[in-house]
Amino acid sequence: MSSGDAERAGVAIAIVGATGLVGRTFLSVLAERRFPVGRLSLFASPRSAGQTVEFAGRSYRVEALDAADPAGFDLALFSAGAQVSRLHAPRFTAAGALVVYNSSAFRMEPGVPLAVPEVNPESLALLSRSAAGGWGRIVAVPNCSTIQLVMVLKPLHAAAGLARVTVATYQSAAGAGQSGLHELETETRRVLDGDAPAAEVFAHPLAFEALPHVGVFGDDGVTSEEQKIIDETRKILGLSDLPVSATCVRVPVRVGHSEAVWVETERALDPEAARACLARQPGVVVRDDPARAVYPLAREAAGTDPVYVGRIRRDPARAQGLILWVVADNVRKGAALNAVQIAERLLLLSEPAARAARESAERAKA
């Protein structure tokens, strides 16, 4: 599709995993941002097929992904597991769609952009130059914990050079999707009622527990989630040797991941200067007034777009170290929003073109 087509009829979009937490948030984000949606098809597993989902005042019937005809889409937004992504994403790219997907499949493949638009837009510029005619290409959305981390690392790297990064995460149940959220709420109620909690989604009951187990364990005792933070941070920042260390922990929070981050820099950077350069980073909001109990909180981040940073202070244990507290809505900036931002960059090339496309799409629906 050319941007001229988008202006006339809107972007033809397939949403894969449309009934999930991220899938539904794709739709909210598209609507909020007045993305010029043309034809829209929703796909999910056979179990969820047949459900109806509302979008912009219309009902859409969810179709089974296995039977999907991938032809005719400009954009496919995927929120499915790695296995499903590996199987179906190539079908949509072969049919000419730009596939933007949330899963670990392909993320670390050298030819696949792993993009956070405010951090490494150059990865997308490369892609759009190589795409003549159809897109036929895929872009990976990084892991949620990585996205909010690199959003604050990027400006600090620009200011003082990153030497080492250490992170402890406080990850919400929403990171495990609707079933994770449901299990947290159900089992929390059970505990409050004096009953023993159970676990199906999580390895142990998450209600009133800090669970140091996100993803699966490797032989070295590192979880897949921790390894993603290490590998993806390096790829996104283009720092293949950056020392990164992580402990990932699921906590009984509904939506919004928090991170305690230690950053060592090559050159001195005092907290005031760090605060100033973080405040200039698009997509980052500094909330840092501890005397008034102002710092980022998951409850306040949930449902909003920015990555929040606060508790910016000197590391007393390191000569050139800073400590930060970083919070974001893991379903939005950590997944759906970041994916839509990628699509905006690639399909809505300029602001006037984007505006024209939106207006055209609205006329077509009216």
Next chain:
Amino acid sequence: MSSGDAERAGVAIAIVGATGLVGRTFLSVLAERRFPVGRLSLFASPRSAGQTVEFAGRSYRVEALDAADPAGFDLALFSAGAQVSRLHAPRFTAAGALVVYNSSAFRMEPGVPLAVPEVNPESLALLSRSAAGGWGRIVAVPNCSTIQLVMVLKPLHAAAGLARVTVATYQSAAGAGQSGLHELETETRRVLDGDAPAAEVFAHPLAFEALPHVGVFGDDGVTSEEQKIIDETRKILGLSDLPVSATCVRVPVRVGHSEAVWVETERALDPEAARACLARQPGVVVRDDPARAVYPLAREAAGTDPVYVGRIRRDPARAQGLILWVVADNVRKGAALNAVQIAERLLLLSEPAARAARESAERAKA
């Protein structure tokens, strides 16, 4: 009191803050360990005075601390705020009691032992040598987060020398006492019922939130809780220059603090060797079989005595670094149990003497 007296009549004990979470746990721990309790008096604030508390089949009326006569006690176990401790602990020591207390008052004073019996028993040996006849002395129980940390740092230091310690905490509501626990449960139920949560004990609602605010903020952006971990770890280990860095976070867990710990050592120590030396540390239990989802959990630690450690692995970002996950019941080993262990060391000098004292106390009650 001499140990001979203890053998005859049991130890005369005052419990200050007897109606609180730690105060009640003092009583449970004394009973479980068959501590030879003689005369027992319970003190609390005027608000709680008049309540009755059960111990060993008898009812005790709680008295107002302000009106307390401190005479005639061998031991006073304090669980009160720093201000109350500063005011009343000297009254009991002046009257000849050994005061073992949980609060930040006096902890950092050079003459005051800050004791974790399995870690720095030498601090207590010093005290008992100087105590001729009456005790007239105080011993401080460290901050709960510090106790479980030094329990694992000590054997690692002995094996390989500590070079730097970094810790992110996941602290339970019980650290803020019964009112903290109550607020977490009440407000969690409120959120589940669709209402907005409120906060009185915590700075913001803790229900479904990770709150990077434990204690009060200093001008440098470090909280009092974080500063305690730094200062107390150094004092207990006798390493006054050890670089220590902490971010302390309250999480919606009822009882049991968890900690993600990064340890840098002077000499190489592989995870297998670390596991072996941790397993030999009295009071520490290694739970580390991630392939079977075995690692320390707050729910399993709550109500038990050990400090649990797991997820012991190499730090991929540092040449001589280890990462650990450390969990303990913050009300027991983090407070009441540690205090009673100190009293046992100082008042029940040898195992046979302790046993005789227990039996004598039981006969006296029969």
